[in-house]
Amino acid sequence: MLTRDPEVRDLAINFVAIILEAVPFMMIGALIGGIIEAFVPPEFVQRLLSGRTKSAIFVAAGLGVIFPICECAIVPIVRRLINKGVPLPAAIAFLLGAPIVNPVVAASTLLAYQGNWGMVATRMVCGYVIAVSVALVLGALFKHETEALLPGEPSCEHGCCHCEGHHHDHKPSSFSSKILDAITHARDDFFTFAKFLIIGAFVAALARATIDVVAFRQLFSSPILSILAMMGLAVTLNLCSGTDAFIAAGFRAVFPSTAQMAFMVLGPMLDLKLMLTYFTLFRGRMIGVLALLTFVAVLTAMMALQYGFGGVPGAQ
Amino acid sequence: MHSEPSRIRRTGILQSAVVIAWMVAFGWLALGSGDDPLLGRFIRSDYWWLVYAGIGILVALAASLVVRPPRHTGLGGLRSLLQIGILLLPLLFLPLAVTSELSTDAAEKRSLYTPRVAVSRPQSSSPAKLEPKRNASNENAKPARNSAKSPEPTMLDLVSDPEDFEGSNVTLVGIVHRDKRLPANSFFCYRLVMVCCAADATPAGVIVEWPESSKLKKGTWVKVNGKVTFTKFDGSDYPAISAAKVEKTSTPKNGFLIPQ
Numbered sequence: 053m054l055t056r057d058p059e060v061r062d063l064a065i066n067f068v069a070i071i072l073e074a075v076p077f078m079m080i081g082a083l084i085g086g087i088i089e090a091f092v093p094p095e096f097v098q099r100l101l102s103g104r105t106k107s108a109i110f111v112a113a114g115l116g117v118i119f120p121i122c123e124c125a126i127v128p129i130v131r132r133l134i135n136k137g138v139p140l141p142a143a144i145a146f147l148l149g150a151p152i153v154n155p156v157v158a159a160s161t162l163l164a165y166q167g168n169w170g171m172v173a174t175r176m177v178c179g180y181v182i183a184v185s186v187a188l189v190l191g192a193l194f195k196h197e198t199e200a201l202l203p204g205e206p207s208c209e210h211g212c213c214h215c216e217g218h219h220h221d222h223k224p225s226s227f228s229s230k231i232l233d234a235i236t237h238a239r240d241d242f243f244t245f246a247k248f249l250i251i252g253a254f255v256a257a258l259a260r261a262t263i264d265v266v267a268f269r270q271l272f273s274s275p276i277l278s279i280l281a282m283m284g285l286a287v288t289l290n291l292c293s294g295t296d297a298f299i300a301a302g303f304r305a306v307f308p309s310t311a312q313m314a315f316m317v318l319g320p321m322l323d324l325k326l327m328l329t330y331f332t333l334f335r336g337r338m339i340g341v342l343a344l345l346t347f348v349a350v351l352t353a354m355m356a357l358q359y360g361f362g363g364v365p366g367a368q
Numbered sequence: 369m370h371s372e373p374s375r376i377r378r379t380g381i382l383q384s385a386v387v388i389a390w391m392v393a394f395g396w397l398a399l400g401s402g403d404d405p406l407l408g409r410f411i412r413s414d415y416w417w418l419v420y421a422g423i424g425i426l427v428a429l430a431a432s433l434v435v436r437p438p439r440h441t442g443l444g445g446l447r448s449l450l451q452i453g454i455l456l457l458p459l460l461f462l463p464l465a466v467t468s469e470l471s472t473d474a475a476e477k478r479s480l481y482t483p484r485v486a487v488s489r490p491q492s493s494s495p496a497k498l499e500p501k502r503n504a505s506n507e508n509a510k511p512a513r514n515s516a517k518s519p520e521p522t523m524l525d526l527v528s529d530p531e532d533f534e535g536s537n538v539t540l541v542g543i544v545h546r547d548k549r550l551p552a553n554s555f556f557c558y559r560l561v562m563v564c565c566a567a568d569a570t571p572a573g574v575i576v577e578w579p580e581s582s583k584l585k586k587g588t589w590v591k592v593n594g595k596v597t598f599t600k601f602d603g604s605d606y607p608a609i610s611a612a613k614v615e616k617t618s619t620p621k622n623g624f625l626i627p628q
Contacts, residue, residue: 058471061464068465069410069566071458072397075390076422083425163415166563235432242429243383247454254457260567264477302567305478 066257074295081294086237090230108142113183116154123151127329141191151293151320152179164297170366200338252289278311286319293320309364314354380437475571530607533596562624578611591617
């Protein structure tokens with residue numbers, strides 16, 4: 053028995069359309085993450101991030117280029133890196149930068165925005181610059197790591213995010229076993245994070261089915277209101293950085309490019325799901341400062357783009 | 369109370385059920401639609417590979433559930449069922465979605481009267497602006513494009529470059545939308561332009577001047593034949609067709625227009 057209500061039918065079409073783009077992309081990202089988890093030794097990352105703190109920050113913020121990890125899996129990895137001696141500011145730079153500055157996110161943004169390199173480049177640059185800036189400030193504010201970090205060992209020495217289904221014996225394993233590890237990681241990611249993506253897609257589809265674009269534009273008529281609205285949405289929707297561009301692109305006709313960019317830059321750094329996982333690693337004061345700094349940095353960057361360049365360069 | 373092994377087994381069964389349900393749904397959309405691909409109702413063909421890749425990964429996930437079943441139960445009880453419910457939610461909407469098309473209300477909410485910007489600038493990330501490109505009384509308008517080059521322009525061609533077709537005889541297929549602001553002898557005829565997916569589809573169309581416009585029901589698919597002109601609407605000049613003939617037509621297999 054199918055409803056005849058046109059709004060419900062519109063919602064169904066929007067919902068399925070967003071899901072058909074976003075869920076496969078999330079699965080591809082999960083598989084890549086699983087392959088990295090299974091095949092790339094963590095010592096390699098630790099070597100890259102050791103050394104002087106400031107130079108390590110600049111390296112760490114861009115490490116997503118070779119470790120394309122979405123924010124869903126980032127916190128457990130950062131926890132492990134810190135416990136292995138990576139300086140806190142560098143770990144913060146990796147935490148904020150890697151979920152944005154990575155090829156999977158660039159590819160999904162390029163797809164969602166129909167080959168618009170302006171949107172891709174701006175997202176990457178903003179992600180990198182904000183990650184470095186926030187890490188530098190936090191490094192200055194928290195001189196001693198004990199002020200920022202919770203005491204205790206990581207709950208999972210393996211450094212993985214869910215610790216379900218794969219082996220923990222750490223013996224050298226065969227290629228086929230590693231492949232199975234990678235798929236198992238991808239499966240765990242699918243079951244852990246797909247629900248957040250589905251809820252986000254539903255909210256976006258609902259908004260698309262019910263909101264009158266003209267009325268909405270009038271309600272958020274100024275760019276700053278649009279940017280703030282999309283930042284609020286980014287925090288509440290908890291989307292994966294590998295797929296959030298598809299949701300942001302759904303707002304093309306509603307909000308200016310800077311508001312869409314704010315959504316895509318803030319979401320991977322700060323959303324409700326991430327905040328919850330931050331509590332497994334940082335003290336409350338650290339989380340508060342991190343959230344405030346990130347929020348202000350993203351807002352400032354978007355306002356600079358809006359009023360300095362008239363929007364995201366190349367997006368008009 | 370269930371024992372730990374039985375809870376783990378139940379988790380494995382639930383996960384398998386979810387993966388298989390997604391595989392069936394993706395497979396149905398991708399393969400089971402013959403010459404009328406169901407995927408085309410939701411995403412443009414350039415992106416179908418995403419769904420094919422998704423099917424491949426789902427097959428791998430299903431195989432991993434057989435070879436290496438879950439070792440933990442994850443969340444138990446009601447929360448577990450709620451999670452499974454969320455994971456299956458899109459599939460529950462699927463039957464409704466494949467038997468529906470976006471309503472005229474949806475088109476109206478997506479700003480029905482911004483066709484030219486939506487079509488001619490598909491990569492734009494800014495909200496479309498309601499700006500007329502030319503003045504209807506412009507005597508320097510370009511002559512009509514040689515009809516041999518584009519004998520049957522699509523709605524997309526016409527809305528993108530209406531000046532090129534001014535004075536030409538065209539035949540177009542589109543959806544009827546009635547608007548109180550239009551005179552009784554006119555209606556808006558539009559198609560939805562899919563840039564990426566159905567969720568971002570925006571309407572693009574022209575005003576049709578036809579004496580029997582009031583007889584047409586909103587949402588009807590029509591074939592319009594007439595001469596391209598421009599008309600005043602809401603203080604701006606809009607591409608229009610002075611129709612010689614308007615007849616009802618069947619819904620096309622894929623109602624969307626896809627810009628290149």
